[in-house]
Amino acid sequence: MTPVRVGLLGAGNVVESLHLPVLCSLNGVTIAWVCDKDTARARALASTYEIPRAVESLDDCVDVDVVLVAIPVGARRSALEKILARGWHAFCEKPFAPTRRDHEWIVAEARRRKVRLGIGLVRRHYASVKMARALLGSGVLGPLTMILGGEGARVRHTGRGGDWYQGSAQASGSGVLMEAGPHLVDQVFTICRVEDYRIDHCRQKVLNGMEFETSVRGALIVDGGRPVRFGIVVSQLNDVYNGIVVRCQNGELRLGAAPHGTVEIYGRRGNIAGQLGGVSSEGKAFSAAVRAEWQEFIDACARSVEVCDWDTGLLTTAFIEACYRFNAPARAEAVSGIGV
Amino acid sequence: MNRIKSGIVGAGGQVGPKLLSYLSDDPRIHVFGICRNEVSAGPLRMEGYEIRCGSVTDPATAADLLGDCDVIINCSATSGPPARKSVAERGMLRAISGLPGKKRVIHFSSVAVYGGCIDSRRNTSERPRPDQPYGRHKLDLERYLWRCLRASAHEAVVLRLGHVYGTGQWLSRFVLDAACDPRFQLPFGGRLPSNSVHVRNVSAAIRRLILDWSQPGTYNLFDAPATTWRQVFDWNTNAVGALCVPSMGEEESKRVAAYHRRQAAIPLGVRLASEITSWLRTLPGSFISACPTVKTLGILTLASLRLEGLERRVLKRYKRMSARADGRAAAMPALDSWLLSDGAPGAPLLYRGGEIEIDDATAVADWRARYAEPDALLNWDAPGP
Numbered sequence: 001m002t003p004v005r006v007g008l009l010g011a012g013n014v015v016e017s018l019h020l021p022v023l024c025s026l027n028g029v030t031i032a033w034v035c036d037k038d039t040a041r042a043r044a045l046a047s048t049y050e051i052p053r054a055v056e057s058l059d060d061c062v063d064v065d066v067v068l069v070a071i072p073v074g075a076r077r078s079a080l081e082k083i084l085a086r087g088w089h090a091f092c093e094k095p096f097a098p099t100r101r102d103h104e105w106i107v108a109e110a111r112r113r114k115v116r117l118g119i120g121l122v123r124r125h126y127a128s129v130k131m132a133r134a135l136l137g138s139g140v141l142g143p144l145t146m147i148l149g150g151e152g153a154r155v156r157h158t159g160r161g162g163d164w165y166q167g168s169a170q171a172s173g174s175g176v177l178m179e180a181g182p183h184l185v186d187q188v189f190t191i192c193r194v195e196d197y198r199i200d201h202c203r204q205k206v207l208n209g210m211e212f213e214t215s216v217r218g219a220l221i222v223d224g225g226r227p228v229r230f231g232i233v234v235s236q237l238n239d240v241y242n243g244i245v246v247r248c249q250n251g252e253l254r255l256g257a258a259p260h261g262t263v264e265i266y267g268r269r270g271n272i273a274g275q276l277g278g279v280s281s282e283g284k285a286f287s288a289a290v291r292a293e294w295q296e297f298i299d300a301c302a303r304s305v306e307v308c309d310w311d312t313g314l315l316t317t318a319f320i321e322a323c324y325r326f327n328a329p330a331r332a333e334a335v336s337g338i339g340v
Numbered sequence: 341m342n343r344i345k346s347g348i349v350g351a352g353g354q355v356g357p358k359l360l361s362y363l364s365d366d367p368r369i370h371v372f373g374i375c376r377n378e379v380s381a382g383p384l385r386m387e388g389y390e391i392r393c394g395s396v397t398d399p400a401t402a403a404d405l406l407g408d409c410d411v412i413i414n415c416s417a418t419s420g421p422p423a424r425k426s427v428a429e430r431g432m433l434r435a436i437s438g439l440p441g442k443k444r445v446i447h448f449s450s451v452a453v454y455g456g457c458i459d460s461r462r463n464t465s466e467r468p469r470p471d472q473p474y475g476r477h478k479l480d481l482e483r484y485l486w487r488c489l490r491a492s493a494h495e496a497v498v499l500r501l502g503h504v505y506g507t508g509q510w511l512s513r514f515v516l517d518a519a520c521d522p523r524f525q526l527p528f529g530g531r532l533p534s535n536s537v538h539v540r541n542v543s544a545a546i547r548r549l550i551l552d553w554s555q556p557g558t559y560n561l562f563d564a565p566a567t568t569w570r571q572v573f574d575w576n577t578n579a580v581g582a583l584c585v586p587s588m589g590e591e592e593s594k595r596v597a598a599y600h601r602r603q604a605a606i607p608l609g610v611r612l613a614s615e616i617t618s619w620l621r622t623l624p625g626s627f628i629s630a631c632p633t634v635k636t637l638g639i640l641t642l643a644s645l646r647l648e649g650l651e652r653r654v655l656k657r658y659k660r661m662s663a664r665a666d667g668r669a670a671a672m673p674a675l676d677s678w679l680l681s682d683g684a685p686g687a688p689l690l691y692r693g694g695e696i697e698i699d700d701a702t703a704v705a706d707w708r709a710r711y712a713e714p715d716a717l718l719n720w721d722a723p724g725p
Contacts, residue, residue, distance in 0.1 A: 148714045150714070154383065154508060155380055156352060157353065157419040161376055161377060161395055203720075203721075207385055208382075210379075212386065215720035215721075231720065233720045237383045239710060240716075241710065241712065241717055254714070
């Protein structure tokens with residue numbers, strides 16, 4: 001197997017606690033450098049994981065095959081231009097881009113440079129998500145009638161200081177829907193094989209340009225054009241039902257955000273009929289999902305540089321942008337860090 | 341009228357928002373909150389509260405944030421790994437102690453300093469016996485605060501908070517989840533003291549302290565009048581229209597309580613030795629499980645030796661080991677030991693407990709509907725806590 005050299009752009013929590021432990025254990029993968037404007041943090045990470053180089057700028061980085069882009073979405077423009085220009089494949093942590101236009105620009109640029117793109121929507125690789133998708137796809141519960149999704153809670157302990165990027169509307173992309181929403185939205189879209197959406201109502205609670213809660217209703221288009229009612233809430237203001245509920249003609253299934261969670265099946269009368277999955281520990285299940293995500297991307301880079309909309313989660317980006325535009329059409333321009 | 345300026349450190353936590361809400365209604369008090377970043381400050385600012393953002397750990401910024409306060413209420417709790425937490429929280433206490441002027445500090449500790457299952461024969465207020473990392477950490481902070489204040493003009497009241505219940509509080513969530521679990525039974529019918537406090541009573545006590553300062557010292561903070569577990573559980577289940585949780589029988593309750601008391605009384609070193617011994621006993625079995633080849637060799641050896649007596653003894657020992665492990669697991673119902681506590685020792689803070697109003701029960705019902713019922717997602721119109 002051809003060795004794969006990986007560079008890390010960003011030395012934050014998500015790199016240290018989620019990606020690095022997995023990357024270090026993948027056969028044939030070597031970490032060539034870690035790049036972060038906070039050089040102390042980059043050096044600390046490099047020291048812990050025996051990464052040969054810790055640098056402040058991409059200009060100082062040696063060639064690699066793949067770059068993990070794990071910097072705030074509002075700060076990615078110039079970095080992605082350099083990465084794609086050097087012919088490196090890019091695996092981006094969610095959210096992929098703040099707007100559909102930005103998203104399409106990145107994809108077009110990657111195609112022009114003939115490099116592969118990936119997105120860190122790890123829940124696609126959860127056993128429960130695959131199981132739920134297969135169950136719904138089998139038709140055993142009948143056609144879908146309603147889809148509900150919720151995530152979040154009243155924000156209490158963040159454990160972060162004043163320089164946390166999520167406190168900046170520009171850096172974070174504007175709020176909880178952009179920060180936490182992609183996982184939930186993509187999870188719903190994956191399980192239900194959503195083709196398109198229609199937003200009838202979207203209410204957001206915003207303060208100083210930061211959105212703290214979004215509740216959105218409308219219809220998701222499935223099964224070749226059939227609309228199904230949906231309701232999604234993402235919040236940092238209130239404790240919310242955390243999970244996904246898919247109601248079908250013959251029953252209902254429920255699952256949560258946990259990587260080791262079960263899929264619960266309910267009968268038509270609301271009685272629980274059974275549970276599937278959920279045997280391993282949370283840590284093991286999450287590691288397995290991240291590993292699957294990386295393996296899939298590395299294999300895909302070796303096969304082809306063509307990406308489809310699914311590979312980068314374009315529908316998820318478009319949906320999230322549509323929610324923001326529903327309330328403030330000019331907002332999308334304000335946070336976009338990438339122009340055409 | 342000169343209002344008493346009061347700053348709440350950790351305003352974005354579990355109890356902080358309720359304190360802000362309650363104290364803001366009193367015209368004699370000017371209250372504001374401190375949050376570390378804009379994300380935790382946002383929800384509170386949306387609710388109309390005055391919030392200052394910054395780190396109290398840094399003495400320079402602590403002076404900016406709290407320098408003009410008369411009273412500082414520290415209900416913060418840092419998250420993260422243990423060493424980082426300890427360093428951060430000690431830094432905070434040091435910075436507060438070093439503020440200029442003479443201030444009154446109300447520091448939130450926890451009833452956990454007395455241990456998980458409080459045994460009044462072994463615990464006193466002066467010498468509490470925590471048996472869990474959280475309780476030890478809280479006791480360490482109490483002692484550190486008193487040491488810091490020796491060189492300071494400030495006065496302090498340390499409140500060992502009971503288990504807090506009410507809207508948004510972990511104990512209410514625990515109770516409401518337990519009410520949905522058909523296996524859950526309340527020990528001794530719930531007649532044991534709960535060592536709990538409704539979040540409205542926490543607020544009432546703090547208001548009383550601000551307006552009528554107590555003798556500096558350490559006090560327990562519980563419901564006034566004190567409540568039993570049955571009262572706490574029933575208040576929560578009534579709020580959401582659920583059935584009361586069933587009671588555990590008296591004999592079973594005594595057996596479970598005796599077990600937890602015995603466990604709580606075992607010193608850490610003895611527990612460690614016991615666990616290592618148990619682990620050593622499982623080594624042969626786990627070695628065989630981990631090395632299937634050993635098991636195969638064992639079977640082949642027994643078959644070739646044709647010693648039925650030896651084979652019977654080996655199988656008997658193996659079955660006895662397995663049965664012992666299963667039996668131990670099934671012996672005790674899974675139950676949180678704090679449900680079996682005695683009343684905590686030491687002086688309670690005296691205050692006039694609020695009538696826990698209908699509004700509080702309605703708020704619990706609304707809160708529960710939002711986090712427990714998926715249909716709430718379709719008709720989401722959250723009015724806020």
